[in-house]
Structure formats: C-alpha cells, structure tokens
Amino acid sequence: MNENPMVPDLALPEEPAERSLSGVASMGHAVVPGEIDISHGTILYLDDVTVSFDGFRALNALTLSINAGELRCIIGPNGAGKTTMMDVITGKTEPDSGKVFLGQSIDLTRMNEPSIARAGIGRKFQKPTVFEQHPVWENLELAMKADKGWWASLRARLDREAQARIEETLALIGLESEARRLAGELSHGQKQRLEIGMLLMQKPALLLLDEPAAGMTDDETMQLAELLNHLRGSCSMMVVEHDMEFVAALSGEKGKVTVMAEGRVLAHGTLDEVKRDETVIESYLGR
Ligand code: ADP
Numbered sequence: 001m002n003e004n005p006m007v008p009d010l011a012l013p014e015e016p017a018e019r020s021l022s023g024v025a026s027m028g029h030a031v032v033p034g035e036i037d038i039s040h041g042t043i044l045y046l047d048d049v050t051v052s053f054d055g056f057r058a059l060n061a062l063t064l065s066i067n068a069g070e071l072r073c074i075i076g077p078n079g080a081g082k083t084t085m086m087d088v089i090t091g092k093t094e095p096d097s098g099k100v101f102l103g104q105s106i107d108l109t110r111m112n113e114p115s116i117a118r119a120g121i122g123r124k125f126q127k128p129t130v131f132e133q134h135p136v137w138e139n140l141e142l143a144m145k146a147d148k149g150w151w152a153s154l155r156a157r158l159d160r161e162a163q164a165r166i167e168e169t170l171a172l173i174g175l176e177s178e179a180r181r182l183a184g185e186l187s188h189g190q191k192q193r194l195e196i197g198m199l200l201m202q203k204p205a206l207l208l209l210d211e212p213a214a215g216m217t218d219d220e221t222m223q224l225a226e227l228l229n230h231l232r233g234s235c236s237m238m239v240v241e242h243d244m245e246f247v248a249a250l251s252g253e254k255g256k257v258t259v260m261a262e263g264r265v266l267a268h269g270t271l272d273e274v275k276r277d278e279t280v281i282e283s284y285l286g287r
C-alpha cells in the first residue's frame with residue numbers, strides 16, 4: 001500500500017488478485033491483502049444490523065451468516081428488507097448499528113462501494129446493465145479491465161490468458177455463439193447471463209443476486225439455475241428470489257434457505273422445513 005497521501009496509488013495489480021477459498025487454510029492464518037480469511041468457514045456475516053429510514057426499521061437487528069462456498073437463497077415478502085440488506089453489504093447504505101464482515105477480518109462498514117467491490121463482492125441488480133452498443137465478448141473484456149479505464153482497455157491487446165478467460169466465461173454463460181453480436185440484441189435472459197459473466201470476470205469471492213429470475217421465461221429461469229449451480233465452488237452466492245421453483249432448483253433438498261420478514265430473519269432451514277414453518281406460512285406463503 002502507498003502510505004504517502006501526496007503520491008497517487010499506481011500500484012494496482014494487472015488483474016484482480018486470484019482469490020481462492022482454500023487460500024487461507026494453506027497459508028496458516030496469515031491475512032494477505034486480496035485474501036479473505038475464511039478460516040472459520042464463514043464468507044459473510046451480519047450481526048445485529050439495523051437500518052432506519054425516517055424512524056422506519058427496514059432492517060431490524062438482522063443477524064445472518066453465509067458459509068464459504070455456499071449458495072444461499074433468501075426469500076420473503078416485499079418490503080422485508082432483502083434489497084436493503086444487499087445495499088448494506090455493498091456499502092450503498094450505511095447501517096445505524098451492527099457488524100458486517102467479509103470473512104473474519106474485513107469490516108465492510110468501514111469501506112466504500114468501490115473498495116467493497118475490489119475486496120471481492122459482486123452484485124447483480126434486478127435490471128440487466130450491459131453495454132448494449134458493444135459486442136458480447138467486449139462486454140466481458142471491459143468488465144475484466146474495468147479498473148484500468150475505458151480507453152486503455154479498448155486499445156490494449158488481449159493477452160492469451162485474458163482471451164482464454166473470456167472464452168471460458170462465454171462457455172459458462174452459454175453465449176459462445178453470440179460472442180460477436182451486440183449485447184443490445186440479446187434476449188432478456190441472455191443479457192442477465194452476460195451480466196453475471198461480467199461480474200465473474202472480476203473473480204468475486206461472493207456474488208449477490210437480487211431477483212435474477214424476474215421477468216424471465218421458464219426456460220431462461222432454469223438455464224439461470226443451471227448456471228448458478230455450475231458456479232458452486234468457484235464463488236459463494238446469496239440469491240434473493242420469489243420464484244419458488246427456481247429456489248428449489250438452487251437449494252436442492254439439503255441447501256439452506258433464509259426467510260426474511262420485517263427486517264429480520266423469520267426462519268432458516270431447508271426449503272421443505274421453512275415451507276412447513278407456521279410463521280412462514282402466516283406471513284409469506286399463505287394457506
Ligand atoms: P425487499 O427487497 O425485501 O422487498 P426493501 O429492502 O426494498 O425490501 O425495502 C424494505 C423497506 O424499506 C420497505 O418498506 C421500503 O419501502 C423501505 N425502504 C427501502 N429503501 C428505502 C429508502 N431509500 N428510503 C426510505 N425507505 C426505504
């Protein structure tokens with residue numbers, strides 16, 4: 001790190017540092033910049049987080065944690081505070097109180113949005129945000145080089161490794177045959193997958209997805225579930241969703257689902273368990 005405030009910090013790495021989920025274990029408990037300490041098995045935890053808007057508690061003593069490598073689905077009625085929770089994690093909203101940590105040691109409440117993104121948290125908003133006027137492959141290239149500035153990245157020649165990563169990502173998101181098309185010409189489902197691909201180019205440790213299946217056809221929804229299931233092991237994920245078939249496809253029989261209501265956790269367990277929970281039936285699923 002650059003200690004001298006008069007000298008701009010130019011020592012940015014060429015690419016986001018490689019982050020591995022097992023990195024900490026293999027290095028003892030040393031905390032290295034770019035590494036997230038998951039020695040306790042937790043990638044994210046929120047403890048007693050409260051957010052008020054003019055006295056109204058959008059989050060009310062919310063406590064929740066995600067295991068490293070987990071794909072956690074979050075469900076709950078509109079207004080439960082799901083999006084506000086993501087706003088807090090990504091630094092868009094400052095909590096009134098409570099702790100928000102990435103791994104054991106990275107206090108997200110002390111960081112701004114760009115530094116939280118650089119620390120390894122990628123966020124997918126509900127609406128796809130791709131560069132419509134650029135070809136699909138260039139969207140991925142720009143996403144990879146986002147830190148370096150537009151002109152530099154447009155002019156820079158792709159090295160082989162970068163080229164390979166773009167191709168790998170295109171295959172992963174099922175857009176190989178669309179690589180040369182303008183992103184603006186893609187279907188809604190394809191745009192959503194492209195944006196996830198763009199987030200993956202930054203090698204996130206944790207991906208937050210807010211209602212990613214909204215507005216998708218059934219086929220697109222199942223393709224998205226397949227993609228997210230495929231990402232297991234390469235990053236941890238938190239997925240907010242209403243579509244119960246989609247949630248079932250992601251959580252499987254054993255995966256944990258968290259139900260939020262009124263700014264806190266109402267229930268937590270497998271999808272079957274929370275569906276049978278009386279308080280969940282009352283406040284969310286209905287009879
Ligand atoms: P969800 O995503 O679960 O539907 P939200 O987090 O969007 O819920 O909203 C939770 C509550 O907080 C809602 O009642 C919403 O109106 C309120 N809220 C969210 N953001 C703001 C804001 N910036 N100003 C005022 N109220 C807000």
Ligand code: MG
Nearest residue numbers: 082083084210
């Ligand atoms: Mg929301």
